[in-house]
Amino acid sequence: MRKPLVKATQEGMKSMSIIKHGLAAFAAGTLGVALALPAAAAPVKFDFWFGLSGDLARVVDTLCKNFNASQSDYEVVCTSQGNYDATLQNTIAAFRAGKQPTVVQVYDVGTATMMLSGAYYPADKLMEENGYKIDYSDYFPGIARYYATSKGEMLSFPFNSSTALMYWNKDAFAKIGKTEAPKTWEEVGADLQAMKDAGYECPMAINISANESWQLMEQFSAIHNQPIATKSNGYDGLDARLAVNKTKFVQYVGDLKKWYDAGLIKIKSKDLGQDMVQAFASGTCQVILTSVGDHGTVGKTHKEGMNWDVAELPVYAGTERKNSLVGGASLWVLSGKPAEEYKGAAAFLNFIHDPKTALFWSTNTGYIPVAKSGFDYMKSNGFYDKAPYKGRETAIASLTASEPTEITRGIRLGNFTQIRAEFGTQMQAIFANKVSVQDGLDTLVKNGDAILDRFQQTYPNKTLP
Amino acid sequence: MTPRVIFPNKILPYLLVAPQLAITLVFFYWPAGQALYQSMLRQDPFGLKSRFVWFANFRKVLVDPAYLNSIKVTVVFSLATAIVAMGVALLLAVMAEKVVRGKGIYRTLMIWPYAVAPAIAGMLGLFLFNPSIGSLSYLLRRFGIAWDPLLNGTHAMILLVAAAAWKQISYNFLFFIAGLQAVPKTLIEAAAMDGASETKRFWTIVFPLLAPTTFFLLVVNTVYALFDTFGIVHAVTGGGPGKTTETLVYKVYNDGFVNLILGDSAAQSVILMIIVIALTAIQFRYVERRVHYG
Incomplete structure (x- = not known):
């Protein structure tokens, strides 16, 4: 009774491995063709994990497509992890296994955990090393101070902000x-x-x-x-x-x-x-x-x-x-990745900081622009007077109702x-x-x-x- | 030439059991060892720094009111699930035996739910008992019961037990049917001729003869309720409301993967491992003695 069963399984495995080999050969073939065609080198791929889902995830996907279309050196692979909790949990699990994404979206209250983790590459340092000039005073103070260190350094990049x-x-x-x-x-x-x-x-x-x-x-x-x-x-x-x-x-x-x-x-x-x-x-x-x-x-x-x-x-x-308080999330660049991916990450963050991206992002979601330049750009385009978006400036009014106090700058627990x-x-x-x-x-x-x-x-x- | 009954080769037998050994090593001893080691570490979530703290995690876990609550929840849940699942299954099996026509159809219908995945069983229960759209909660409200498993811990527990037991009933049913068929008809007939009522016949003849089956199912159901119900808890209540349905297994997951306190979580797994070993030992040592294997 036993023997034929074992044999059958072995045969099953054999045929499976044939399929696998066949697939591999096929893949190698297409890869060869793909490599042979363009003269330019393949873009450097890097991972971006985020916690938004549903309608918002589709907007992020479009954002990623736009970035990939805007240049040919890098390709960001964007993956939704379902929600903010899962994103942080999966990132930590991946980090322990040495398979962490290059860029990850971490929600507001995960900031303290990230800051002490020692698992990140400071965003401001990254941008400076790659020659991008970011005016950090351009961020709304309520937003910047939530994510900044006590010395005012930006270890992560504000991304989606709300209140x-x-x-x-x-x-x-x-x-x-x-x-x-x-x-x-x-x-x-x-x-x-x-x-x-x-x-x-x-x-x-x-x-x-x-x-x-x-x-x-x-x-x-x-x-x-x-x-x-x-x-x-x-x-x-x-x-x-x-x-x-x-x-x-x-x-x-x-x-x-x-x-x-x-x-x-x-x-x-x-x-x-x-x-x-x-x-x-x-x-x-x-x-x-x-x-x-x-x-x-x-x-x-x-x-x-x-x-x-x-x-x-x-x-x-x-x-x-x-x-x-500002709610939402910021983008962290994780440590332990090769230099080319960091270059890609810097280009990606720079793309996100662009006022035009801010307009795209805020139009398609309800999130507010994180920088004044983005807000002004949108206001000059008459965004806040248009019917479906009317009322969203209330969020800016609420966020800027006063100068942030010791207590209202955020939560760092x-x-x-x-x-x-x-x-x-x-x-x-x-x-x-x-x-x-x-x-x-x-x-x-x-x-x-x-x-x-x-x-x-x-x-x-x-x-x- | 007569066929030899022993292997001529000295290595072959080892090779033949090697896959089984390898699986046990990789999927049991290795993780178990890891859990033991991890339970004595205090580590940051990202695993960059860790300190050996001996039994500090155990001490912390064992005095934690949330953990003690979780033990209580688990005992209530496991007992209730096992009793409901076995009681209902036995009743259905005895009744199904009495059916004269279409026995096969009845049995098949009874066994079906076993093929349903735990999480799906949970979702089904959730839909039926959903306070605003569930059909059963509608009925409950008609009878004047303010059904609210999302805020009421007792209701949540009832919902969980119902979902967990429902799925297990068919499995138990199958074994009870088999057990019932093994009960000699002659004994029952003899008792009937002696004037024993149907209830009397059941409790004095059928039930004792079912003891091996019942014992086996007791072990299986307890283990099921303890360890295989994670999917149901996850889908139905997520341990809520207010931790009233957070079983030990769910707490291991919650502390380890949600709260990222891996040391505590590992310590809880080790405690769980000890509980299982003890439980099985007790069951086989003491309960089995009273079982009449006929």
Whole structure:
């Protein structure tokens, strides 16, 4: 019984290896033809991994095609890793195996992890060595300072930048006699109640997973000039610890919970079949807080005839509004790659920095230009006056509401991904009535501090650059 | 010439078992050794620097409330899954035995779900129980139950157990059917003539004679619930809400590949390895003694 089986398998393998050899020979043949034809050398290929998906991934692919078409020395191979978390995780796994991409998109809160990793090639050094002059003062200060070291060096290149905005349904607000978006949270509470009384099932939608740490905790804290962590949100040392259980954020979570209990806020997530953006675009929910990056999606998918607009995130009455935080990601060049690939990476980064690329990028996504030159170029082209893009300048207004303070310049905490996950865990516990608001946030701080503690122990005797 | 029953060649036998040995070495001993070594290291995520810290990772893991919670979750989940999967399968098998016509069709339909991949089983469950679009959650709401597995930990656990057990029922069903057919009809008939009721016959004759099958399935189901349900957890709850469904295996993945704390993750794998060895030893030593192999 056994023998024929083994034989069959062997034969199977043999035939497979024949196919393989055949393919290899075929490939070698075409390669030979390809090599024989052009006189110029083949372009140097290098990898670029990014974390955007869906519609945005297609825009990145086009961007890559445009770069490859713009010159013949280099060819960038762009691969989406699905989302930001996976991109960082896969990059780290690849790095450990010595197969890392040359350029990788790392999200805002991965900055501290990257800075201490020792696994990158400083972007400013790379550009200088390859003869590209980049005017770093051209970046919006809020954006540059988020990614820069304490000495102002740019270790990575800001790529896609956004900030959180409030999307509001003008029709629903008109029903309750309002033509302006609410400016304070007190006003929001009253408006949501009024909408509920006017028969709206879902006045406002939120989600409470790890991702919403960004608009609910981080942006809220920045605008109200409240610390997320001690030591200037971590910029001044690895011994920074969370502070969100003693700030205005506690009141905010309390209000959100109260509104949720009163049926003014509904939870919408992809797992529930409809995420916030879809809920808003379909007219189901009247207010959401999300990235300006979704502006394009809402514009393309909203219900026929629906009137909507964006506004800056509300503040509590009596608060002096500060700038909101930049969200998004920057491009890191990783260490351990051959010199030719670095040349290609430099050319690629230079291409991305170009105002024309900024226009292409911002038009096709909702992201804002990261440099003033790009913004001015777009403004002079009348971009912000055109119908589908109108309102996106609100994001710039929100980002530049004030000079960045010690607290509003950004967040520089190690393993922040995990802290966001902890945020999701505790928010879920709070909203499921398992713990009180204060207890949940205390646990968030306790567990978050353990994460920061571990990060500090991982890098003994090291300081942030 | 009579055929020889031993190999003439001294090397050939070794060569013949070599592939098996190589697979065991490469896919078990090597990674296991790596896990042991890694569990005593503290390493930065990128693997550029590492320090040998002896058992510090173990000490940290074993006092971590999240880990202790994960143990509790795993025990509840594994027991519930094994009990539900085996109980329902036994009931269905006994019933299917009674079917006179179309037995084959019934059996085939019962065995089908086993061919479904765990992640897909999870997705099916997720769709059925989805709070806003699921048909079963619609029914639940009609009965006045506020079904919300995305915020309610108990609901999430029920959903997970349902998805995990559903998939395993067909496998158990197959073995119980085989076991039931091996029960001598004469014994049952004799008992029936002595006036034993159907329930009595089942518990005093059929069930004890099924013991070897039940024991085997207990081992298989526990191992399944412990280790093969990663896909379901990943697809259905992702360990949430609030870590209420984070099983030990899922935590190993989460800490290692998501949070990139490889030392802790490796320490957890080693603990898991010890648990499996202990569990199997206990099962064979103590539970098997009571099994009547007939």
